[in-house]
C-alpha cells in the first residue's frame with residue numbers, strides 16, 4: 001500500500017508557510033532530489049512541523065516517468081466570459097510548512113530554503129495563520145463541507161493499483177480580499193455571496209440559494225448525481241492593509257479542481273459572486289507524491 005505525505009491531513013496547525021521555488025536551470029532539476037533528501041530535520045518528530053513537498057506536474061513526469069500521474073501544469077490563465085481572469089503562475093516546487101507556532105516554521109523553513117538554494121530559488125513566499133479557529137477573513141467558516149478524515153484519503157489520494165498511487169494533486173492559489181467592500185454588505189447579502197449562513201455555516205435552503213453563490217459554483221456532481229468533493233486546507237494570510245486567503249485544495253483527479261475554477265470564473269454559467277470581493281493573484285498545480293515515490297526519487 002502506498003503512503004501519502006502525512007502533512008496533507010495534519011489538521012489544526014494554526015501557523016503555516018508556503019514557498020514556491022524555481023529550479024535554477026533545467027540541468028539542475030536532477031540535483032533537486034538529493035537536495036530534498038537533505039531536508040531530514042523538518043521530517044523528524046522533534047522539529048514540530050509538518051512539511052509537504054509538491055512538484056510541477058510536467059517536472060515530476062520528467063523526473064519520475066514511472067510514477068507520473070495524470071496532471072498538467074497551470075500554464076494558461078483561466079478567463080471567464082466577462083474577461084475575469086485567474087492568472088497562471090506555475091512554479092517548479094512547492095514547500096508547505098505547518099506547525100503550532102511560527103518560530104518553529106521559521107527555523108525549519110530557513111534551513112530548507114538554504115539547503116535547496118544550490119538548486120532552486122524562492123519565487124514566492126507567504127505566511128499564513130488561522131483566524132478564529134477555522135474562519136476565512138470574511139468571517140465565514142471555511143471547511144464546513146470538507147470531507148472528514150474518515151473520507152479525506154479517498155477523496156484526495158490516487159488509489160492503490162493506479163499509476164501514482166498514494167499521490168495527490170494540489171491547487172495553490174493566493175486570493176486577495178477586499179474585505180472593506182464585503183463588510184459593507186448586510187449579513188444576508190454576505191450569506192447570499194457564500195451560500196451559507198455566517199454564524200452557524202448552514203447551507204442556504206434551495207429556494208434561497210443564489211445561482212452565483214460560491215457554494216452553488218463549487219458544488220460538483222457526476223452524471224449519476226453523486227458529489228465530487230475535494231479536500232481543502234486553505235489558510236488566511238496578510239496584515240490589516242493587505243490580506244486574503246491562500247487556497248489549498250487537494251483531489252485525486254485534477255478535473256474536479258479545474259472545473260471548479262472554470263465555474264467560479266464564469267466560463268460555464270454565472271461568475272462566482274465571491275470573485276467580486278476577492279481576486280486571484282497566483283495559480284499553480286503541484287503533484288504531491290507518495291512517500292514511496294519521494295524515496296525512489298532520491299535513489300535516481
Ligand code: HEM
Nearest residue numbers: 136140141142143144145175215218219245247260261278
Ligand atoms: C477567495 C477564495 C475563497 C474563499 C474565501 C472561500 C471560502 C469558502 C467558504 C466560506 C465556503 C463555505 C464553507 C465550506 O463548506 O467550507 C467554501 C466552500 C467551498 N469552496 Fe471555497 N473559497 C475560496 C476559493 C475556492 C476555490 C478556488 C475553490 C475550488 C477550486 C473552492 C472550493 C470550495 C468548495 C468545493 C466548497 C464546498 C461547496 C459545498 O458546499 O459543497 N473555494 N469556500
